[in-house]
Amino acid sequence: MNLPSIVIALILLIIVWFYIDFTLGRKKHLSIFGKRETPILHGNFDIFPHGKELFVDYFHELKMAQRHIHILFYIVRDDQFSQQFFDILKTKAKEGVEVRLLVDRVGSNKVKKTVINELRQTGVQFAFSNRIRLPFIFYSSQVRNHRKISIIDGKIGYLGGFNVGKEYIDEDPKLSPWRDYHLKITGESVPFLQHEFFIDWNEYAPDNVTLDSFYAPEQPKGTIPHQIVPTEAGFLEERYLRLIQKVKKSIIIGTPYFIPSKKLMDELISSAKRGIKITIVVPYITDHMLVQEASYRYLRLMLKEGAEVFQYMNGFYHAKSIIIDDQLCDIGTANFDKRSIFLNKEINCYFYDPAFVDRFKDIIQKDILDSKPLKLTDLNKPHFFRSLKEGIAGALSFFL
Template identity: 30%
Template sequence: MFALFLIFYRERDTSVTWAWLLVFMFIPFLGFILYLFFGLGLSKKERYNIKNQISLDFESLDNIYDSTLQLYDDIPSDSKFKQLAYFMSNLNHTPLTHHNEVKILVDGKKKLESLLHDIKKAQKFIHIEYYAFVTDETGMKVVDLLTEKAKEGVEVCLLYDELGSKGVQKSKFAKLIEAGGKIQTFVTSKKAILKFRVNYHDHRKIVIIDGKVSYIGGFNIADQYVEITKKFGYWRDTHLRINGPATSILELRFLSDWNVSVPENEKLSGKLDYLYHEKPNESAYTDIQIVASGPHDEKQQIKLAFTKLITSAKKRVWIQTPYLIPDDTILDAFKIAKQSGVDVKIMIPNKPDHPFIYRATQYFAQVVMKYGVDVFIYDGGFLHSKVLIMDDDVSIVGSANQDIRSYKLNFEASAVMYDKSINTELAHYFDKDLKQSTQMTQQMIDDMSIWLKFKQKTARLFSPIM
């Protein structure tokens, strides 16, 4: 009866439906419980509330369009990207931003140092949003500094995903709250178990300081991201520090996430003080579009952005991702790219942080190899970088992985950049990582045990609901 309800009443992908039917078939009673917590999805009311809040907050964009500054529009500096930029703008109805200065950060300690340095200089506000914000030694460095800034009168707002922040001790926020700081957990992680929505995470990692400087990428706030641990070794990730108008789009994204997570009387308005309205920095020339997506919207904007970049490539598509669990759309995109003569390389970790998901990653690595894609296994530590490099000019960095969860279930944000120098620098890091990687070969696949292959194929069956 429950399976019939699932098939005929719930609107979802056929692959997802069949995956849940497999769960019911093999573990019927436990499967029912798992479905309640992981399969129900957001209610219509929750979807509406999130969409409505985004619309309200992004109305502030009307106040920052100033033709004399030439910071926001839909026209890229290089006309050859006109169609691509138009497509990206339509995904979230947000503009392309000009005159951004971008610094690439690939080391956890340097990213933390840079972030703390910018927080120290904050004069008006600090808005922070992380999937994982843990109150360990690293987290407390940030909390203690935020407390100092709050005492100085700086507005401090910290939003985190409670389910992703394992090990957080809320009591350690007491001094920050006493100093005037505001702490909130993301809407979907509030009473997640009671409301059967433990499968929906705020996976974004963004910081906005004084409306001028912002951060976006893959690093969270916890010891494992800045230290060499026994479990993971060196943590290899990619983050961006942005000084420019793209900061405004990230700020509006933060405001929407914050406002949908707090009571009415605690909402933040889209004040002009929050947004970037400086004179353009003529020496900064990176064009950036922020693409965001979440389960509240069925468009799957992040996946469409990936698909467009992969199928538009003429020379190369180089990807780094800790999880490789693509759906049929992305798999077809890889086929199209390879059949068009594009150099497609994908780099994945050599170890799991989630064993079952890693088996699915191993399976799909073998699938894309059949299309001619070169797969490399990073041996220099744990690869958590989420990067796509297209040709010589376009690249994307953010929180989204190449997996179904990032396409459909998580709240994600990534930065699409049109800049040859940024593309070249990311390609440099990719080449550097290749020197610490092993290319996956057919012989390696043939040498895998029957038991390992069985686990990989089993994980693949459940990949649509991971």
């Protein structure tokens, strides 16, 4: 057998191995994940669209913690801002507050061993979530814990799109200002957030926490009806399909990456054909290779069906939201893309209060004013390199 034949055989073998690994890994994942969601609960919420304001509030609440701090982030960087975050956690641990920090193995790969050792030496309990594991190496390397939640003293919760790093407080020139939506939560759903944190913690941390024995103070009921839904392994697609199928008048989607599944795309096109007004907000600049090119094929189809597409011009748009008929809105960690739908662990909050939806709609309308309309003619102009990248992105869209 000559060398080219050997190379081709090896490539085919690797492709077959990836396919088998991914298929069996996904099958196992589906078998162990059970649907979880809260009933309709009530609480109070603050919305933070700017990182600087969020982290002033967040760091203040961390410093005020008396009993425990439980934190899960997808990305924690290795920069000066992240060091401020670590310093607060170390200080609280020295004061006797129980501090647990869980971060995604891939998303937070820049966290150094020296930093982890320093955290542990001061009493911070640290673990990596979603490490690459046998026997499904390829599949486990693709499943990311994209949830970003914090629980302080069992009384205050945070959930949304921000991570910890300088770009999130507008200190990355390319991506500034960073636009995102993050929630501060008090009320009945905070214990559920704590429960969700420990489900992930117990899967990867060396100790195992008994959930029902953990301190959870009685919560004030709050005024805003909402529901919190964690998803993984494809369950988000089912949730989004149900939302879109209920639309009567309008849907607004805000997302940094518009790469929907075939079922979701078919449902959106069907909605457009029956007269639903569809508005999509996406970034003008991108933070990852090929994700913008991957979105173009879907945006073309939506524009052909009469949807409005806006590209955010005032920095980088990383926010994740859906508004249905001005009656329901979704804010959370999930992007409107195949990775969030089929691979990532996500958690979203669904609001059923028209007054809150109006309050949030004012924020997204400001973002639309800071955007420019994307036209079908823009996407159809001949552009060789863009077309080449679109072809590559289309083949890889499931993993972008």
